[in-house]
Amino acid sequence: MTDQTNVKLRLNNSELWGGLIGLALGAFVIWSGLKLKLGTINDPGSGYVLFYTGILMCGFAVSVMIAAVTEGGPTFASRWQNARWGKPVLVIACLTAFAFALEPAGFLLSAIPLMLLLLRVIDPVRWSLAIPLSILAPLGMWWVLKHLLAIQLPSGMFEIG
Amino acid sequence: MDTLVNVAHGLGVALLPVNLLYCFIGVFIGTLVGVLPGIGPISAMSLLLPVTLSGTPESGIIMMAGIYYGSMYGGSTTSILVNIPGEAASVVTCIDGHQMAKQGRAGPALGISAFGSFIAGTFSLVALMLVAPSLASVAIAFGPAEYFSLMVLGLVVLTFLTQGSMAKALLMACIGVVLGLVGLDSITAQPRLTFGRIELIDGIGLVPVVMGLFGVAEVLLNTEQAIKRDIIKTKITQLLPSKEDWKASAGPVGRGTVLGFFLGILPGGGAVVASFASYALEKRLSKHPERFGHGAIEGVAGPESANNSAAGGAFIPLMTLGIPPNVVMALLLGAFVIHGLQPGPLMISQNPTLFWGIVASMYIGNLMLLVLNLPMIGMWVQLLRLPYNVLFPLIILFTIIGVYCSSNNVFDVHVMIAFGVIGYFMRKLGYEPAPLVLAFVLGPMLENNLRKSLILSQGDLMTFVERPISAICLAFALVLLIGPLLPSLRKKRELVALDEGA
Numbered sequence: 070m071t072d073q074t075n076v077k078l079r080l081n082n083s084e085l086w087g088g089l090i091g092l093a094l095g096a097f098v099i100w101s102g103l104k105l106k107l108g109t110i111n112d113p114g115s116g117y118v119l120f121y122t123g124i125l126m127c128g129f130a131v132s133v134m135i136a137a138v139t140e141g142g143p144t145f146a147s148r149w150q151n152a153r154w155g156k157p158v159l160v161i162a163c164l165t166a167f168a169f170a171l172e173p174a175g176f177l178l179s180a181i182p183l184m185l186l187l188l189r190v191i192d193p194v195r196w197s198l199a200i201p202l203s204i205l206a207p208l209g210m211w212w213v214l215k216h217l218l219a220i221q222l223p224s225g226m227f228e229i230g
Numbered sequence: 231m232d233t234l235v236n237v238a239h240g241l242g243v244a245l246l247p248v249n250l251l252y253c254f255i256g257v258f259i260g261t262l263v264g265v266l267p268g269i270g271p272i273s274a275m276s277l278l279l280p281v282t283l284s285g286t287p288e289s290g291i292i293m294m295a296g297i298y299y300g301s302m303y304g305g306s307t308t309s310i311l312v313n314i315p316g317e318a319a320s321v322v323t324c325i326d327g328h329q330m331a332k333q334g335r336a337g338p339a340l341g342i343s344a345f346g347s348f349i350a351g352t353f354s355l356v357a358l359m360l361v362a363p364s365l366a367s368v369a370i371a372f373g374p375a376e377y378f379s380l381m382v383l384g385l386v387v388l389t390f391l392t393q394g395s396m397a398k399a400l401l402m403a404c405i406g407v408v409l410g411l412v413g414l415d416s417i418t419a420q421p422r423l424t425f426g427r428i429e430l431i432d433g434i435g436l437v438p439v440v441m442g443l444f445g446v447a448e449v450l451l452n453t454e455q456a457i458k459r460d461i462i463k464t465k466i467t468q469l470l471p472s473k474e475d476w477k478a479s480a481g482p483v484g485r486g487t488v489l490g491f492f493l494g495i496l497p498g499g500g501a502v503v504a505s506f507a508s509y510a511l512e513k514r515l516s517k518h519p520e521r522f523g524h525g526a527i528e529g530v531a532g533p534e535s536a537n538n539s540a541a542g543g544a545f546i547p548l549m550t551l552g553i554p555p556n557v558v559m560a561l562l563l564g565a566f567v568i569h570g571l572q573p574g575p576l577m578i579s580q581n582p583t584l585f586w587g588i589v590a591s592m593y594i595g596n597l598m599l600l601v602l603n604l605p606m607i608g609m610w611v612q613l614l615r616l617p618y619n620v621l622f623p624l625i626i627l628f629t630i631i632g633v634y635c636s637s638n639n640v641f642d643v644h645v646m647i648a649f650g651v652i653g654y655f656m657r658k659l660g661y662e663p664a665p666l667v668l669a670f671v672l673g674p675m676l677e678n679n680l681r682k683s684l685i686l687s688q689g690d691l692m693t694f695v696e697r698p699i700s701a702i703c704l705a706f707a708l709v710l711l712i713g714p715l716l717p718s719l720r721k722k723r724e725l726v727a728l729d730e731g732a
Contacts (some may be wrong), residue, residue, distance in 0.1 A: 083661075084660075084661055087398070087476070087659045088662065091401045094405065095404075098408050101422070103424055105415075105422055108278075108474065109689065110684055110689035111685065111688050111689035112684075112685060113680070113681045113685075114418070115415040115417075115418050115420045115422055117681070118407070118411065118676075118677040118680060118681070119408065119411060119422065119423075120407055122407050122703075123405050123408075125400070126401060126405070126408075126416055128467050129398075129400045129401040130401060131398045132397040133395065133397050133398055135520075136395065136397065140673040148658050148659065149658070152454040152455065153453070153454050153455070153507065154454065156453040156454060157451070157453050157454055158449040158451055159448065159653060160449070160453055160626075161651055162444070163270065164647045164650065164651075165518075165647065167647075168631075168643060168644050168647050171640055171643060172640045174635075176510060180627065180630070183626075183627075184623050184627060187622070187623035187626060188619065188620070188623050191453050191618075191619050191622055191623065192456065192617075192618070192619035193618050193619070194617075194620060198620075200619065202625075206623075206624060206627055207627060210518065210627065210628075210631055214631065214635065219639070220635050221638075222631070222634060223634075224342070
């Protein structure tokens with residue numbers, strides 16, 4: 070790795086941020102453990118294991134951070150170097166929109182646009198294949214589940230499906 | 231004699247038409263996911279976990295087991311023909327397998343891989359039959375302290391073998407334990423980390439977590455790169471290895487089988503470790519190590535036998551102790567739990583139909599796989615031409631439906647998408663998901679056994695070191711934890727550390 074991709078005490082050191090997130094999570098777990106009550110060593114309470122796991126998390130996170138500062142770590146930019154980062158971002162956006170639409174719109178009305186978007190977003194499939202596939206795949210799955218396995222997928226406010 | 235009676239009894243179960251069908255579906259899907267890069271046995275098993283609900287426990291487990299050992303067969307096809315491992319355990323097969331294919335010897339490479347897999351799979355089943363009942367009778371004497379220490383050892387071994395920093399892997403394991411503890415405390419019935427959400431009272435589901443971390447995250451990672459495939463175009467002929475090929479492969483197959491079986495039993499080990507270890511062993515033993523990497527058949531025969539043998543061996547800790555040694559077995563444990571069954575020392579005596587039925591089905595499954603992977607190789611080669619831009623959206627659709635069907639709950643779909651995104655960023659930042667998932671499954675058992683041991687010993691921590699099995703496990707775990715601090719051991723760890731999530 071070159072100097073530009075491996076940094077030590079810098080804000081764009083991805084290892085440092087990874088450790089910081091771990092430390093914050095560990096602190097939260099310790100706090101949750103304390104809130105749930107530790108109990109005694111003879112009779113451990115609900116928070117006993119959480120508390121000590123939180124301490125271990127903080128320890129490992131600090132170890133990651135120390136390594137990040139002393140040995141350096143890759144920058145965020147280098148982690149996504151030569152990667153088509155826009156593609157996963159688009160897929161995540163599609164999935165988030167789907168997650169919000171699933172209950173109100175129902176499975177069919179949310180899955181068909183999701184499929185169409187994914188087929189066109191990842192590595193564009195020609196329209197003549199993308200349209201029938203995006204309709205037939207969710208419709209086929211819905212039919213099999215509803216009629217053969219008696220599983221009802223969400224039908225949404227329009228009660229389609 | 232008892233064993234033979236039990237096998238006959240098991241064959242009676244495995245040969246029921248419905249179980250034969252489930253076995254075939256399992257090995258077929260296993261080969262399919264093994265052949266297709268991007269989806270491994272973990273994603274496929276998590277996808278099909280809800281399907282096991284529709285049949286008897288035997289049928290469901292037979293199918294799930296079939297996916298696992300089936301994927302070991304299928305993975306080699308892609309490695310040899312495309313130079314892309316179909317699943318993580320076939321990474322090593324790419325090295326010499328693809329070179330053989332380039333030299334026009336794809337047929338013998340595929341042939342020895344299938345025959346080696348069959349021999350190893352059969353051996354591991356015989357060993358499973360002989361070892362499991364004896365180990366189960368010993369395991370009855372295990373108390374909570376032994377179980378706790380064994381689980382700690384399993385987690386530490388997995389973190390030791392995980393690629394990258396050990397601190398990161400241990401951090402992931404801790405997060406897994408915490409996630410596993412979400413929901414009602416099994417002893418006090420107090421809700422923990424539920425944030426007032428009623429959906430979290432029963433805890434976070436295994437299916438959405440695994441599908442998110444392995445299914446969705448894998449698709450997200452794959453969309454970053456335009457995957458190029460270099461499929462061998464020449465017709466595949468002469469699948470049966472020649473006399474010389476057999477002569478060269480006999481030793482590697484035998485050694486790989488034995489090595490793989492023992493590495494499969496170890497907690498945290500498994501097919502991936504076994505294949506790498508076998509390749510290293512064969513290269514070291516070879517009189518002409520320079521041939522490795524240039525199409526040596528030993529480099530295909532050894533690892534392929536080892537990974538199949540390890541797949542069989544991995545059933546031992548699950549069946550006899552109830553402890554899954556790796557993520558795949560953790561999913562299988564999930565399938566048992568869905569059916570209200572608890573694998574462990576009592577399962578073989580209390581539920582012999584299930585145990586021997588599964589073992590017998592694996593013999594039949596291995597035979598099915600030999601047929602699927604040799605005469606029908608052409609079908610799998612055609613499948614390799616399926617474009618990824620069509621495959622990935624379909625995988626996402628299947629994961630969504632699979633998660634929804636497992637609980638009939640939209641919340642789980644949200645959880646899966648969230649874990650998919652988290653899994654993607656984790657992998658980008660060098661945090662492997664395998665320790666998290668194993669710890670997620672073991673977390674509640676770990677906590678239960680720790681608390682029980684402390685209550686039983688009246689808070690005396692010496693209980694963990696006074697009991698020999700517990701002390702040995704903890705000592706071994708400690709060595710592995712301290713080991714990476716020593717430069718020589720650190721180097722060795724980097725050599726064997728693997729990307730289990732692939």
